[in-house]
Amino acid sequence: MISFSKGNTPKIVKPQEKNIENPDWIKCPSCRSIQYAKQLEENLSVCPKCNFYFKLSASKRIEILLDENTFEETDTDLSSFDILKFSDTKPYTQRLEEGIQKTNHLEAIITGLGNIENTRVAIGVMDFDFVGGSMGIVVGEKIVRLADKARLNHTPLILVSSSGGARMQEGIFSLMQMARTSAAIGKFQEQGGLYISILTNPTTGGVSASFAFLGDIIIAEPSSVIGFAGARIIEQTTKQKLPAGFQTAEFLLDHGQLDKIVERKNMRKLLTRLLQFYSKGKTKA
């Protein structure tokens, strides 16, 4: 699990800070400029002034990555239950309820099949607004089932991560999802399946230390926070000052842990090319 704080890492920003007087205007938490909501959306929720990346909802992400009207969502009926009857600052059931309200989805990941420039893919997209995008039993299950679907349908697999890590409210059950998702992805890859992992802000803890870093290709959005342990924990443990840009996508690229950093607006184009290379390579001459 992970928690975020100041330090040298980029700010984690709350869901779009809407201007209270006028919901049509949104203040950029990075450069503080005021943006017209509609324009911001057209710019894929990237601040036109300072290039700050607002979080993207899972549905919006699907919309910008896939061909129109090709997405068939799967496992829509799976919803979480409070297996440990867990309660902290609020009951877990309340957190789930709030997640549903905020995202209009039953869980922190949407999975299904769809096309990217006519290539069929199995795709899963996480939504940070659902209990911090954390992985519990249902998130794990949906990824396992999606990897199986990709294996049986011989389609490439794409997972877009946005998660604080394992969902501690489900205790040891959430830890075991790290093993389950890794197992299912291994099974898929063993049979030649291509898995592209896309890391967005943030991808940390039990998610980064399982399926997110098992991609055959790993791509990140600019300035995303990516890491295993939380910056605050590292600072407290090591009593050292964290280096500039620590745990950002750029930092990871420098350290050889990513293939590429790609801007949101270019992601679909890149995926299209990769998928075409992949399918051309597979077709018998």
Place this chain on the structure above:
Amino acid sequence: MKNYLPFEKPVSELEKKIEELEQESVSKQIDLSSSLEGLKQELSEEIKLIYSHLTSWETVLIARHPERPKLIDYIRYLIPDYVYFCGDRHYMDDNAIFSAIGTFQGKPIMVIGHNKGKDTKENILNNFGMANPEGYRKAIRLMRLAEKFNCPVVLMVDTQGAYPGIAAEEHGQSEAIAYNLREMFRIQVPILVIVTGEGGSGGALGIGIGDKILMLEYAIYSVISPESCSNILYRDTSRASQFAEKLHITSKDLMQFGLIDGILPEPLGGAHRDHKTMLETVKKEIQYFLDEQTPLNKKTRLDRRMEKFLKMASYETSLNLYQSSS
């Protein structure tokens, strides 16, 4: 000076009394054996009583007891002719994970585990058993070596967690753990996992996939330490004991959840009071595991390992568990 846990106070008092009486008996040359007998009886009753009512937090303290048998104790006992290996072949040798091959009942086995030290000096050298990516990479390398020797692997888990350090992040802690999680499903020799002390989150699971998963009676296994859980939610660790309860981290909890295959009973008063008995229990269990595995061919073994993990904590299994408990 013995280490007593806070709830062991009555035990420490009784043991002190016994010691005094024994000294008195020697110095004054008088026979106090009958009162000594009585006190020893009382002591054993007291320990039994305390250990039959442990809270989860008390179990955490036992799991972390500094005098608990450590990896090296197990290795010396199980495979006295051992040869150990170093390094991940990329960057460094991580002392937090130790690995050795040796003869167990006439055949080689490979033991790999978190290497908590026996004293402060060793603990600093071994980073308190908190591994860097290099430790996980060494571990998987040596599991592959075990394949070459066609010898079973025993993974001994005892860590607070993977090390939260700057270099650890720079060198890909996430990738190292994720890679192991996937690759351990492909290691062709039998793997027995024993959580001997602390099963701390991803750092534990990173050497925690196998054909059979066991926990010592007072070991713990958790997605997050009770302290960190309290720290994240309340910005301080004062609620750790509460969260120890809520997170369900004891061997009994995991057994009930169907996430482990067995609990190894500890000697009266915990493994730290009687190493020999504990080591012997573990030895017998390894023998039992090897006998179980012998008739299996590789494919069956790997299929079962995969099936086991895909089924445990699955949606269906967990939902059934949830419905039957409420």
